[in-house]
Amino acid sequence: MTLQVTPIIDAKGGLARPSSTWTGWGQWLALITMTVDHLSRYVVPDSWGLGWAGSSIGRIAFPLFAAMVAWHGLFNTRNPLRYARRILMIGLVAQLPYMLMPRAADGLILNICFTLSLGLTGGAWLKALRERLERGALGPMQLIAEVGLAVAAWATAGFWVEYSHLGLLMIPLYMIAIQPLHEGGVAFVERLIATAMALPLLTVAGLMNSSDMAKSFTVATCLAILLLAAGAHRLIPRVPFGMPRRLWLGWYPGHFAAIALWLGIAGGLG
Known part of the structure; x- marks a missing residue:
């Protein structure tokens, strides 16, 4: 089966928005892999020898969360900055239980929701910057100041x-x-440019982790998302059991609170 890369045009003659049905599967996969990562890191004793789970399955979660945020920021929201603020609110709620995790050596670190919120803010700025440059609505000095x-x-x-x-x-x-x-775009040059635009993402994904196993899982996750963007999104069926909204919004702070409670009980018993 060959992947159809010809753009689909909507009724108004514009480029049709891609299907987002894959994100229904992505939500379940992201929560499961994130939870496996955190359980293997904070809860499971080292003697169980499950450290490999965090370096493999656990490395799927962040690039998958980032991909879904980027996808929705591009195609499914009219106001990416408002979307970024909603993510930030989850991060604020989650920060206290996140700080209760055994990570004293890392110092004060803001949780992943801050990373996602700030990343989306930067992506929205880049997109708006490109549009203003195309309209000629941005002078050289303003461009230098904003980039700086x-x-x-x-x-x-x-x-x-x-x-x-x-x-x-x-x-x-x-x-x-x-x-x-x-x-x-069916022209060779267009497809070559599109491929080249993906290389920085794959490079950063490869640099994010130290072990070869972790690098492989992170890069493979990014490659899967790029294939979806190239047209594979049309092949993904709707998830049979959609993620309940409250579960999606509450799992991140909730599972940290549950882990902190468990560690407190286990420490008290020990």
């Missing part, structure tokens, strides 16, 4: 958030890669 402020914000925030500087780049690079892959 963005780089400074990225350099500063990277010291405080989970997955650090490279993590902050994931959503903007996803958005840069997904857009041209979705827009397609």
